[in-house]
Amino acid sequence: MPCRDALPKIPTEKILEATARVDEAGRLVLPAEVAAHWGLRPGDRLRLATNSHRLAITRSPHHLVKLYVESTTVCNLACRTCVRNTWDEPARHMPLDLYQQVLEQARAMPDLRLLSFGGIGEPLTHPHLPEMVAQAKAQGLTVELITNGTLLEPRLARALIEAGLDLLWVSIDGTTPESYDDVRGAQLQVVLDHLSDLQRIHRDVGRFTPQLGLVFVAMKRNVADLPQLPRLARRVEAARIMVTNVLPYTRELADEILYDRALFLPRSAPSPLSPQLSMPNMDWDAQVGTVLVGQLRASAPVYLADAPLDWSRNTCRFIQQGCAVVGQDGRVAPCLSLLHPYTTYLHGHERRIRAYHLGNVTDRPLAEIWGDAEYVAFRERVAAFDFSPCTICGGCDDLKANETDCFGSPFPACGGCLWAQGMVQCP
Numbered sequence: 001m002p003c004r005d006a007l008p009k010i011p012t013e014k015i016l017e018a019t020a021r022v023d024e025a026g027r028l029v030l031p032a033e034v035a036a037h038w039g040l041r042p043g044d045r046l047r048l049a050t051n052s053h054r055l056a057i058t059r060s061p062h063h064l065v066k067l068y069v070e071s072t073t074v075c076n077l078a079c080r081t082c083v084r085n086t087w088d089e090p091a092r093h094m095p096l097d098l099y100q101q102v103l104e105q106a107r108a109m110p111d112l113r114l115l116s117f118g119g120i121g122e123p124l125t126h127p128h129l130p131e132m133v134a135q136a137k138a139q140g141l142t143v144e145l146i147t148n149g150t151l152l153e154p155r156l157a158r159a160l161i162e163a164g165l166d167l168l169w170v171s172i173d174g175t176t177p178e179s180y181d182d183v184r185g186a187q188l189q190v191v192l193d194h195l196s197d198l199q200r201i202h203r204d205v206g207r208f209t210p211q212l213g214l215v216f217v218a219m220k221r222n223v224a225d226l227p228q229l230p231r232l233a234r235r236v237e238a239a240r241i242m243v244t245n246v247l248p249y250t251r252e253l254a255d256e257i258l259y260d261r262a263l264f265l266p267r268s269a270p271s272p273l274s275p276q277l278s279m280p281n282m283d284w285d286a287q288v289g290t291v292l293v294g295q296l297r298a299s300a301p302v303y304l305a306d307a308p309l310d311w312s313r314n315t316c317r318f319i320q321q322g323c324a325v326v327g328q329d330g331r332v333a334p335c336l337s338l339l340h341p342y343t344t345y346l347h348g349h350e351r352r353i354r355a356y357h358l359g360n361v362t363d364r365p366l367a368e369i370w371g372d373a374e375y376v377a378f379r380e381r382v383a384a385f386d387f388s389p390c391t392i393c394g395g396c397d398d399l400k401a402n403e404t405d406c407f408g409s410p411f412p413a414c415g416g417c418l419w420a421q422g423m424v425q426c427p
Contacts, residue, residue: 047383061379063111064370065322068336069102070094070119071126073328077148079184081173081217083120083249083342091121094328096128098362102326103139105366111322117145118426119327120340124151130159137164146171146215146427148184149191157198161207168210169242169427170195173217175228183222195236213240215427219256244425247344247418254345259423263347263391278303314385316420324370331357332369334378336426337419338412346391346416352401356412387415 018031030040040046046057074091078084106112115136117123123145126132136143144167152170160168172191174180180188195212202208214233218226226243233241248254281304282288317323318335325333333339338356345351358378359369369375388405390398390413398405398413405413418424 061319061322061383062376063322064109064324064366065111066114066116066324067102067106067109067112068116068118068323068325069099070121070326070328070339071099071117071123071129071132072121073119074125075120075122075148076125076151077122077184077186079148079173081183081219081246081249081253083340086249086343087120087340089340092328093126094330096132098330099128099132100135102330102361102366103135105361106141107139108365108367109370113142115141115143116427117143118336119325121328122151123147124156130156130163133160133163133165142166144169144210144427148186149194150186152191152194152198154194154197154201157194158201158205160210161198161201161205165210167213167427168198169213169215170238171215171217172229172232174222175225175232179222179225183217192236195238199237211240212236212238213242213427214238216241216243217246218243218258219246219253220258221256223258242425242427245418245423247424249342249344251345254348259418262423263421276303313421315422316382316385316414316417317425318419319379319382324366326361326366327357330361332359332361332366333357334375334382335419337417346399346418347393347395349395349399351399351416354402354412381409382414382420385414385420387413390416391418391421 018034020031020034021029023029035041044063048055048057072091072093073089074093075082075084106115117129117132123129124147129145133143133145143165145165146169149170149172170191171184172180172188173183174188177188180186180191198212214229214236216222216226216229229241229243245259246253246256248257316335318337323335325336325339327333327339331339333356337353341355342353343350344353358372358375361369386407387409388398388407390405393399396406399416402412402414402416404411405415407415409415414420419426
C-alpha cells in the first residue's frame with residue numbers, strides 16, 4: 001500500500017454554503033446559487049421539517065434529478081442476498097437502441113443531472129457499457145454505476161475511465177476471503193486486484209475519476225467485518241462507504257437482519273412516558289454505547305448533537321431526491337423497490353411486493369410519463385407519507401402485500417417499505 005503522501009487527492013462531494021434571508025413578509029429567500037444548484041424555479045414548493053433546533057428543507061417531488069437505468073438483469077454471481085434466489089424473470093440486456101431512446105427523451109427533462117446504472121443485474125456484463133457511459137457523459141450528465149467488481153478487468157476499467165465515469169460503487173460484503181465467499185460465492189482477492197489495477201490506470205492516464213465507493217450489506221453473518229471496512233477502503237483508495245441492511249427475500253435471510261428492534265422505534269414527540277434524550281458527541285466505546293442502546297430499546301426519542309436519530313423515518317429518498325427508474329425493457333417505476341415483483345419478509349410474515357409501473361418509454365416519452373397525473377399524485381402521497389405504520393405494527397393481512405393498508409391507501413401502499421424507514425439504502 002502506498003504511503004499517505006503518495007496517494008492522489010481523492011475528489012469529494014462539494015458542499016455549497018450560502019446564507020438565506022427572510023424578507024419583510026416573513027418569506028424565506030434562497031440565494032440564487034442554491035436555487036440553481038437544486039433546479040428550483042419560481043412557483044416551486046419546498047417541504048419543511050423542523051424541531052426545536054433545526055430546520056430541514058427538501059425540494060418539491062416534481063423535478064426529475066436522478067435517473068436509474070437498469071442496463072441488464074444478467075449477473076455472473078449467485079449471492080445469497082440476491083432476489084434471484086426467489087425470482088424467475090428472464091435475464092436480458094437493455095438493447096442499445098432502447099438506451100439511446102431513453103437518453104434522447106432525457107433531453108426534455110431540464111433538471112436531470114445524474115444517471116445511475118443499477119437495478120437487479122450486473123452492469124459490467126453489458127457488452128456496450130463503456131459506450132453507454134460515454135453517450136450519457138456527452139449529454140452533460142454525471143454518471144455512476146454499482147458493480148460486484150469481479151469483471152472489472154484492466155481493459156474494461158480503462159474503457160470506463162476514458163468514457164468519463166464519475167462514480168464507481170463496488171459491493172463488498174465481507175473483508176476476509178472467507179466472509180466474502182460466504183455471501184458472494186466469489187474470491188475477494190480478485191476484486192481487490194481489480195481495484196488496485198483501477199488506481200494504477202488512474203495514475204497512468206492522470207485522471208482520478210471514477211471516484212470509488214464501497215457498499216456493504218450488513219447482516220448477522222458478516223457484521224463483525226464492519227470495523228475492518230474503513231481500513232480496506234483506505235487500501236483501495238475508496239472515498240466513500242455505504243452500509244445498508246439486508247432486505248430478506250428468503251426465510252433464511254429473515255433470520256439474518258440487524259434491525260428487528262429498530263423497526264419498532266417510533267418517530268414521535270417527547271412525552272412523560274418517553275422522555276427526549278439529547279446526547280453530545282463523545283467516545284463511543286462499549287460503555288457509552290450500552291447506555292445509548294438501552295435508550296433506543298426504551299423507544300425514547302434520541303438526539304445526537306441536536307440531530308434526531310430517527311430523522312430518516314417515513315421518508316422516501318427516491319421521491320425526495322427526484323428519482324425515477326427505467327427497467328431493462330423500458331418500463332418506468334418510481335423507485336428500485338417497485339421495479340420488479342418479489343417476495344420479502346417483515347415481522348416473520350411473507351410479504352408479496354407487486355411492481356408498480358407508470359408507463360414504458362417505448363410507448364410514451366419519459367417527460368410525459370413523469371408528468372402524468374397518476375405519477376404526480378403518487379409522488380405527493382409518498383412525500384406526505386400518510387401510510388399506516390406497518391413496520392411498527394404487529395401485523396395484519398394488509399401487511400402480506402403492498403396492495404393497501406389499514407388507512408385504506410391505494411396501491412402501492414408504502415408503509416412497510418424498509419427504504420422509507422432508513423433500514424435499506426442504495427447508492
